[in-house]
Amino acid sequence: MPKKARQQQLIKIIEENPFVTDQELTRKLKVSIQTIRLDRMELGIPELRERMKQMAERSYDQVRSLPLHEVIGEIVDLQLDKSGISIFEIRDEHVFSRTGIARGHHVFAQANSLAVAVINDEIALTFSADIRFIRSVHLGEKCIAKAYVRPSSGNKAKAKVEVFTYVGEEMVFQGNFVIYRSTGDDNHEGGNIHADRH
Amino acid sequence: MPKKARQQQLIKIIEENPFVTDQELTRKLKVSIQTIRLDRMELGIPELRERMKQMAERSYDQVRSLPLHEVIGEIVDLQLDKSGISIFEIRDEHVFSRTGIARGHHVFAQANSLAVAVINDEIALTFSADIRFIRSVHLGEKCIAKAYVRPSSGNKAKAKVEVFTYVGEEMVFQGNFVIYRSTGDDNHEGGNIHADRH
DNA sequence: ACTATTTTAGTACCAGGTTCTAAAAAAGAG
DNA sequence: CTCTTTTTTAGAACCTGGTACTAAAATAGT
Numbered sequence: 001m002p003k004k005a006r007q008q009q010l011i012k013i014i015e016e017n018p019f020v021t022d023q024e025l026t027r028k029l030k031v032s033i034q035t036i037r038l039d040r041m042e043l044g045i046p047e048l049r050e051r052m053k054q055m056a057e058r059s060y061d062q063v064r065s066l067p068l069h070e071v072i073g074e075i076v077d078l079q080l081d082k083s084g085i086s087i088f089e090i091r092d093e094h095v096f097s098r099t100g101i102a103r104g105h106h107v108f109a110q111a112n113s114l115a116v117a118v119i120n121d122e123i124a125l126t127f128s129a130d131i132r133f134i135r136s137v138h139l140g141e142k143c144i145a146k147a148y149v150r151p152s153s154g155n156k157a158k159a160k161v162e163v164f165t166y167v168g169e170e171m172v173f174q175g176n177f178v179i180y181r182s183t184g185d186d187n188h189e190g191g192n193i194h195a196d197r198h
Numbered sequence: 199m200p201k202k203a204r205q206q207q208l209i210k211i212i213e214e215n216p217f218v219t220d221q222e223l224t225r226k227l228k229v230s231i232q233t234i235r236l237d238r239m240e241l242g243i244p245e246l247r248e249r250m251k252q253m254a255e256r257s258y259d260q261v262r263s264l265p266l267h268e269v270i271g272e273i274v275d276l277q278l279d280k281s282g283i284s285i286f287e288i289r290d291e292h293v294f295s296r297t298g299i300a301r302g303h304h305v306f307a308q309a310n311s312l313a314v315a316v317i318n319d320e321i322a323l324t325f326s327a328d329i330r331f332i333r334s335v336h337l338g339e340k341c342i343a344k345a346y347v348r349p350s351s352g353n354k355a356k357a358k359v360e361v362f363t364y365v366g367e368e369m370v371f372q373g374n375f376v377i378y379r380s381t382g383d384d385n386h387e388g389g390n391i392h393a394d395r396h
Numbered sequence: 397a398c399t400a401t402t403t404t405a406g407t408a409c410c411a412g413g414t415t416c417t418a419a420a421a422a423a424g425a426g
Numbered sequence: 427c428t429c430t431t432t433t434t435t436a437g438a439a440c441c442t443g444g445t446a447c448t449a450a451a452a453t454a455g456t
Contacts, residue, residue: 034435059253072303109303130329220443235444245443247411248444
């Protein structure tokens with residue numbers, strides 16, 4: 001096997017299993033460990049421990065910067081029980097890779113997170129929602145969601161929140177949320193209660 | 199400083215910086231390296247390299263198993279333009295940490311992903327949705343979502359999909375989706391079209 | 397004062413390498 | 427076929443960040 005081909009093989013093997021040692025590579029490629037190491041040098045592939053360290057660091061950074069998993073979008077303004085604003089930038093991981101159009105649930109998640117956040121209560125759960133995707137959102141666009149709490153008539157445990165999401169001047173999403181809150185009487189959690197539609 | 203306190207300190211330091219070596223710990227805790235190592239033994243904290251390896255492996259597994267970022271839930275049955283079933287287990291990262299109740303947008307995401315997947319088209323986007331969270335879903339529960347495509351009257355570009363999500367026998371979520379499809383005429387992407395509500 | 401616990405010290409050893417020197421083996425050129 | 431260059435292999439010394447083990451101090455408990 002020629003050198004080039006072997007090095008391509010080596011790249012492939014390490015790519016699909018970064019946890020492989022040089023020793024194991026000698027078995028797979030049938031060359032000496034020195035050759036493996038020269039190849040790694042030439043290709044700029046760090047040793048196993050360095051590879052693991054880099055993966056660990058990358059994942060650690062992500063964990064640190066992504067309690068975005070908890071609340072989607074960055075809340076920049078919040079007046080409890082009144083209104084709130086959040087910003088969410090559409091990135092690679094949010095779009096259909098083929099079209100660059102954001103998957104609906106991410107846009108929804110931003111609105112939902114904001115609707116829940118704006119309710120000033122210990123427990124606030126989405127009870128129902130009526131939503132419209134007015135136009136599709138694309139990779140790189142910044143979604144600005146604005147939520148307004150509507151004065152609730154009657155049932156105090158259900159708060160109505162309207163959310164409008166904009167990209168620039170353009171409205172791209174609109175949703176009417178009914179948020180269930182834990183005012184006093186805890187642990188209802190929906191059950192068989194039915195919301196009146198608007 | 200008593201032993202217990204030191205060990206608590208050690209746990210804290212490693213927790214907030216898992217990349218610390220024993221050597222560095224001697225400086226922070228002002229004890230010998232042997233003491234550090236005895237402490238780690240007693241506390242069952244692995245050595246630096248092992249910690250990094252575990253982090254790397256965990257993140258690697260996630261990367262492998264989380265093109266779930268693309269499609270939420272595992273689709274186990276799919277009859278295009280007819281019906282589909284997906285399974286989604288509620289894990290730590292999906293719940294409000296205080297209550298163990300799933301955030302609504304994850305349950306929605308499963309249903310939305312399925313509704314889009316079941317439409318047999320190159321481009322399928324959520325146009326609108328009307329959803330109900332019937333009861334809250336908790337950590338560890340397996341959500342089984344079933345989607346049915348309803349025969350669309352009139353506008354062929356809009357498919358109606360009903361999704362019901364169950365935990366066991368119990369229905370926990372219900373949604374009526376209108377999915378925009380790319381039948382022939384491409385790139386409409388919503389725009390100023392308005393869906394008739396059911 | 398004697399015992400038990402805790403801490404420190406030191407040595408041998410390990411994985412998975414790097415760095416360096418040097419010799420074989422293979423390939424290419426004239 | 428010989429000479430040169432490239433490629434491959436071998437081996438020894440050294441590195442990091444440890445483990446495993448033995449043993450001696452230091453500290454605390456009673």
